[in-house]
Amino acid sequence: MPERKKMTLPSLFKKVANNEPITMLTCYDYPTAYFQEQAGIDMILVGDSLGMTMLGYESTLPVTMEDMIRHSQAVRRGSPNAWLIGDMPYMSYQPSVESAIRNAGRFMAEASCDAIKLEGGAAMADRIRGIVDAGIPAIGHLGLTPQSVSALGGFRVQGKSASLAKKIAEDAKALEKAGAFMILLEMVPDRLCEVITKRAEGCIIMSLGSGPHAHGQLLIYHDMFGLYPRFKPKMAKVFGNAGEVILNGLKAYHDEVIGKQFPQRENWFTMPDEEYDELLKELK
Numbered sequence: 001m002p003e004r005k006k007m008t009l010p011s012l013f014k015k016v017a018n019n020e021p022i023t024m025l026t027c028y029d030y031p032t033a034y035f036q037e038q039a040g041i042d043m044i045l046v047g048d049s050l051g052m053t054m055l056g057y058e059s060t061l062p063v064t065m066e067d068m069i070r071h072s073q074a075v076r077r078g079s080p081n082a083w084l085i086g087d088m089p090y091m092s093y094q095p096s097v098e099s100a101i102r103n104a105g106r107f108m109a110e111a112s113c114d115a116i117k118l119e120g121g122a123a124m125a126d127r128i129r130g131i132v133d134a135g136i137p138a139i140g141h142l143g144l145t146p147q148s149v150s151a152l153g154g155f156r157v158q159g160k161s162a163s164l165a166k167k168i169a170e171d172a173k174a175l176e177k178a179g180a181f182m183i184l185l186e187m188v189p190d191r192l193c194e195v196i197t198k199r200a201e202g203c204i205i206m207s208l209g210s211g212p213h214a215h216g217q218l219l220i221y222h223d224m225f226g227l228y229p230r231f232k233p234k235m236a237k238v239f240g241n242a243g244e245v246i247l248n249g250l251k252a253y254h255d256e257v258i259g260k261q262f263p264q265r266e267n268w269f270t271m272p273d274e275e276y277d278e279l280l281k282e283l284k
């Protein structure tokens with residue numbers, strides 16, 4: 001496969017100008033990043049969802065900066081050319097603008113990320129402004145923001161009423177004005193996503209379960225391949241049931257070892273007869 005060109009901020013905006021949808025997926029490890037790179041995925045988000053999908057926590061809240069940096073580094077090694085987003089974990093930016101800039105800088109310096117993402121609306125606009133002023137491209141995240149899942153009353157659609165939808169649209173404007181080059185809308189109604197996309201000025205809008213009217217689409221990798229056992233969100237299309245393939249393979253391995261069908265001759269290594277005889281002599 002020919003080497004792909006490095007994705008850049010101007011090339012993302014060019015796609016928007018040409019009405020070409022942007023593709024974005026979550027990713028947390030080297031081999032998956034390698035495949036996403038080969039598939040030509042434009043943007044990779046090392047989401048703090050890794051707390052649930054990779055580490056088995058009940059929520060994203062226990063995820064640390066150290067977890068995020070380690071996984072982002074692995075993803076960057078697998079995908080040198082996608083536009084790589086580091087997702088700022090819980091309490092890495094909420095306490096202050098200073099903490100936000102410092103931790104955003106870690107994603108860039110230690111994991112070669114291209115941008116960061118953080119959750120929250122107008123209340124987080126000063127964090128976005130600080131990060132952007134420090135020369136780091138920033139993405140806002142509105143709608144269902146998993147770090148506030150307790151305040152939001154669970155993993156559910158946000159902005160169904162006119163008043164809540166208006167608040168999300170206003171938050172989007174506040175983030176745009178603060179300098180966010182992109183806003184991710186997670187689980188908001190399609191018409192709200194359409195309104196926000198139409199009102200956007202120089203800001204790319206991405207949809208996760210928010211309909212087709214955004215400039216691009218994001219999915220959680222584990223949902224699209226049946227790899228997360230706890231639940232399957234309605235919005236996630238399963239593009240291949242890797243979970244089932246893996247489970248069948250594991251059962252077959254278990255059965256073959258018990259049934260002494262594995263390993264076969266091609267699965268082990270031998271040594272020359274004379275070395276073996278010498279070994280037996282030495283061990284006497």
Ligand code: KIV
Pocket residue numbers: 026045046047048049050087141184186208220
């Ligand atoms: O952590 C993550 O993967 C995310 C997506 C749900 C947008 O923030």
